[in-house]
Amino acid sequence: MLPLLTIAIPTFNRAVHLEILLQHLLPQINDQIEVLITDNASEDNTSKVIREYCNQSPRLKAIRHHRNIGFNGNYKYIFEAARGEWLWIIGDDEIPSPNLVHDVLEEIAKNRTDIILLGIQKYNTSGLYGDPLKIFSPPYTHGTCLECKNDNELIAYLERIINLAGSFSFLSNICQRTDLASSVPMPPDLERASSFPQTYRGIFQLKNQARITLLTESIIYSIKGNDSKKFQNLIQRALLDLREYNRLSKRLFPREPKLQLALSRCAARETSRYVSENVLILLVQRIFSETDSWNEFSLLLKQVNQDNYRISKINSIPSWIWNILHYVSLPFAPLLQMQYKSWTTPKQYIKSFWNKKNHEKERP
Numbered sequence: 001m002l003p004l005l006t007i008a009i010p011t012f013n014r015a016v017h018l019e020i021l022l023q024h025l026l027p028q029i030n031d032q033i034e035v036l037i038t039d040n041a042s043e044d045n046t047s048k049v050i051r052e053y054c055n056q057s058p059r060l061k062a063i064r065h066h067r068n069i070g071f072n073g074n075y076k077y078i079f080e081a082a083r084g085e086w087l088w089i090i091g092d093d094e095i096p097s098p099n100l101v102h103d104v105l106e107e108i109a110k111n112r113t114d115i116i117l118l119g120i121q122k123y124n125t126s127g128l129y130g131d132p133l134k135i136f137s138p139p140y141t142h143g144t145c146l147e148c149k150n151d152n153e154l155i156a157y158l159e160r161i162i163n164l165a166g167s168f169s170f171l172s173n174i175c176q177r178t179d180l181a182s183s184v185p186m187p188p189d190l191e192r193a194s195s196f197p198q199t200y201r202g203i204f205q206l207k208n209q210a211r212i213t214l215l216t217e218s219i220i221y222s223i224k225g226n227d228s229k230k231f232q233n234l235i236q237r238a239l240l241d242l243r244e245y246n247r248l249s250k251r252l253f254p255r256e257p258k259l260q261l262a263l264s265r266c267a268a269r270e271t272s273r274y275v276s277e278n279v280l281i282l283l284v285q286r287i288f289s290e291t292d293s294w295n296e297f298s299l300l301l302k303q304v305n306q307d308n309y310r311i312s313k314i315n316s317i318p319s320w321i322w323n324i325l326h327y328v329s330l331p332f333a334p335l336l337q338m339q340y341k342s343w344t345t346p347k348q349y350i351k352s353f354w355n356k357k358n359h360e361k362e363r364p
Contacts, residue, residue, distance in 0.1 A: 004032040004108065006084030006178065007101075010074045011037060011092035015045040017223070018092045022053045022060075025090070028101035029059050034084060039064040040074045072192055075171075079182045088175035089198075095123065095221040103218040104175055113145055113213040114180055115205060118173035120165055123221045132219055135166045142217040148206050151259055157206065158262040164241065164270045167263065168202030172220050180205055187251055195244050203252055203263065238275050238283055241267040 007025070011018050018037075029035060037050055039062060050062045063081060065074070078089060086108055090096070100118070107116050119142075121132040137160045140146075148154040161167050168174055184201045191197060206212065245267035253259035272280055 003034040003084040005086045005088060005105065005175075006034050006036055006082040008036045008038065008078040008082055008087060008089045009092055010040065010071070010078060010089065011042065011046060012040040012068065012074075013042045013044045013046065014092045015042070015049045018046060019049045019053075021090065021092060021095055022049070024095045024098075025101070026053065026057050026060070028096065028098075029057065030105075031059070032105065033059060033101070035060045036078070036081060037062040038074050038078055038081070040070075041065050041068040072194065072197060075197055076186075076191060079178070082178055084178060086175060087178040087181060089171050090220070091172045091222075093223045094172045097121075097219040097221060100218055100220060103215060107213055107215060108175075112211065114177050114210040115202065115212040116175040117166070117168075117212060117214050117216075118175070119216040119219045120163075120170060120173055120222055121219045123223060128221070132216070133163050133165065135163045135216055136160050136214065137162055140214055140216075142215060143213070145211065145213045147209055147211045149209060151256060154206060155258060155262045158259075158266055161266050162269070164266060167245075167266045168199045169196055169241075170222070171198050172222065174198060174202060176202070176205070180210060190248075190251065194248070195240060196248060199245075200248055200252065203248070207252065207259075234274050235283075238271040238280070241271055242283055 007029075009018070009021065025035065035057070037060065039046055039050060041064065047064065050064075054060050054062055063077075065077075069077070075089070079087070088104065104116060104118075107113065117135075119132045119135070121128060122130055136144075140160050146153075146157070148157055158167065164170070165173055181201055184204045186197065186200065190200055194200065242264075245264050249260040249263040252263065268280065268284065271283070275283070
């Protein structure tokens with residue numbers, strides 16, 4: 001009997017993370033599920049970890065490639081090897097929340113959707129970090145089920161994306177029907193070398209009226225810092241997101257400029273959260289080959305690094321100090337809001353103050 005759900009785990013040289021994932025995942029597995037680990041020729045203790053857990057669970061199957069075929073090759077192979085009616089690919093350094101598998105199976109049983117998009121929360125060695133990520137703006141909430149029946153509805157969906165995970169950039173929060181996902185005609189160049197093959201596959205399905213359900217309160221935990229958005233890598237990450245989404249938009253919507261713009265704007269909104277407006281403009285101009293103003297660009301990069309250094313210093317202040325400042329300021333909050341329209345909390349105001357100050361410096 002074929003499984004209802006395949007949970008696939010592509011892995012490479014992350015034995016420690018993989019073991020933590022399996023410790024949290026396997027207790028949630030039942031007879032409806034197969035767990036498929038595809039080892040991309042790891043050189044550490046990954047094989048040993050896999051053998052130990054395969055001996056513990058008959059639902060776990062492992063395949064080791066003889067050579068490293070890259071992320072894209074491993075990703076493609078999963079669609080060929082998965083036997084389940086549904087496919088959920090989880091990164092080897094992610095952790096499912098305690099009832100996550102149950103929530104996914106419960107949604108599958110409703111038979112009302114083709115794609116399930118899960119919520120995300122960061123964690124680090126000390127535990128959970130912050131609140132779950134805000135992926136969509138209202139009215140999209142937990143439990144929303146929708147179908148984009150025309151271009152305008154797809155544009156509306158894309159415009160409500162706050163975090164790129166809403167456009168399928170995050171591999172581990174996507175559960176989808178295997179047959180529909182496998183039938184997406186992937187362009188060979190994107191299949192070989194794109195950083196976001198899952199984005200192409202997901203948006204293509206939405207374009208073709210696949211139904212999607214948002215389970216944003218059913219959380220997959222993602223290791224903090226794994227997305228490379230550390231301040232010394234901001235520009236590289238911004239360029240990657242903007243270039244790839246510009247490329248994807250042209251391939252997905254070759255004759256639909258409004259949809260191209262809507263998808264590209266997803267990356268621009270994401271990038272605007274961690275680089276200044278002027279740098280974002282220069283990055284976009286650079287991608288579209290409209291300018292070669294690298295002297296101005298390098299000056300702004302220097303300013304961005306200074307900005308982020310200040311922000312990192314603000315973030316390094318212990319939370320108990322911010323809590324004291326917050327409670328001390330509460331009686332004066334109405335007055336502060338009258339005087340400073342951007343006032344929310346002391347920490348947020350100081351951050352916004354620095355951003356405003358530095359944006360004023362950047363203006364000619």
